[in-house]
Amino acid sequence: MLYLLLSIIASTSLVFIFKLFQRxxxxxxxxxxxxxxxxxxxxxLFSGGSGVVQAGMLQQSWVIYSLALGTIFIGTFxxxxxxxxxxxxxxxxVATKISLVIPVLFSLLVLKNSLLKNYTFLNYAGMFAALVAIVLSSIRPRNNNDGEEPVxxxxxxxxxxxxxxxSGIADSLINYTNHFHLQQNEASQFTMVTFTGSAIVGLVVLLYLSITGKTTFYNKSIPAGILLGIPNYFSIYFLxxxxxxxxxxxxxxxxxxNIGIILAGALGAVLFFGEKLTKVNLAGLALAVVALVLISYQEIIANLF
Structure with a gap:
């Protein structure tokens, strides 16, 4: 339970840090x-460097998928x-964590991994509820933009x-790679190559923007990036x-x-950043929780009872 709580805290802190970037x-x-x-x-450093870099690693079949995932990661972030x-x-x-609908469908329709359980009407109702939850949680009143420019x-x-x-495509790509290409002892290398792909794409884009005069690098980006990077790494580690x-x-x-992250994110947004949630937003928040429960109610019941 401790690692679950730490995972929720680390993941939730990421969106809070983005809010601080804005401030x-x-x-x-x-x-x-x-x-x-x-x-x-x-x-x-955390792994001691052991097992992260190995000879012939870049010749593995999963490397191309890892680099593609890195590109998706930085864009999604x-x-x-x-x-x-x-x-x-x-x-x-809500949008990030409710996206598990996509890898679930991918597993069912593409990987044909339906032997794990029989999907019922409630599971599919949960998937539909997830889409509605995104809509409801995203609706903002026109006269309430928390001091920001109207959107x-x-x-x-x-x-x-x-x-x-x-986010759903990224999770599905991980699922596909793990299913067809990745060995269990290659997980740490896969993660590091993915982060490398994100870093390379980011550096290339940033270099292009700097050369063309479209951006100027600010020194405060360095401590800000470090502040973001530490919980980002540990959100995956603790998970x-x-x-x-x-x-x-x-x-x-x-x-x-995901339920923990959604609820913690909403609570923190209200308490720390004064984010105003309308009744429609609260309904979307509640529906997101219901959706996640419906999608996995069989496993929840099996583990609780």
């Missing part, structure tokens, strides 16, 4: 690039930051849905440790983890 006018993309470099350093700024912490948290209703819905799609603690039962753990 202190930190160049978000620059900080995100530094964040992935920090993840590499923390991962290397930036979109989460943008959504946090423009729509709110709650909408960003159009279309844009307020579009950003969370893009996050929903890219893996929590999986081991729960007997590697992801179908039970992921909904609990």
């Amino acid at each position: 202190f006018e930190v160049p978000t993309f620059q900080a995100i690039v530094v964040n992935y470099l920090t993840c590499l350093v923390v991962g290397f 930036y979109l989460i930051a943008l959504t946090t700024h423009k729509v709110g912490v709650t909408a960003a948290a 159009s209703p279309f844009f307020a819905l579009l950003l969370p849905f893009i996050i929903f799609l890219t 893996i440790k929590a999986l081991y603690a729960f007997g590697n039962d992801g179908a039970f753990l992921y909904p609990l983890n």
Whole structure:
């Protein structure tokens, strides 16, 4: 249970840090690039460097998928930051964590992993409820923008849905790679190559923007990126440790983890940042929790009773 709580805290802190970036006018993309470099350093130091870099690693079949995942990660991370700024912490948290609908469908329709359980009407109702939850949690009143520039209703819905799609695609890609290409003892290398891919893409884009004069690098991006990178790395580390603690039962753990992040994100947004949630937003928040429960109610019942 301790690792589950630490995973929730680390993951929730990411959207809070993005909100602080907005408050202190930190160049978000620059900080995100530094964040992935920090993840590499923390991962290397925390593992003692053992088993992370091995001869012939780059010739493995999973490397291309890992690098593609790294590209998706940095793009999604930036979109989460943008959504946090423009729509709110709650909408960003809901869209990111409710995206498990996509890898579930991918597992059913593409990988044909339906032998794990028989999907019922309640499971599919949960998937539909997840989509509705994104809409409800993203609707912002026109006269309440928390001091920010007004955002159009279309844009307020579009950003969370893009996050929903890219996060789901990333999880599905991990599932596919793990199913067809990755060995269990290669997990740490896969993670580090993914972070490397994110860092390379970020550095190339940042270098291009600097050369073309479209951006100027600010020194405050470095401590901001380090502040973001440490919990980013440990959000994954603690999640893996929590999986081991729960007997590697992801179908039970992921909904609990995601519900915790959604609720903690909403509570923190209200308490720390004065984010105003309407009755519609609260309904979306509640529906997100219900959706996650419906999607995995069989595993929840089996583990509780």
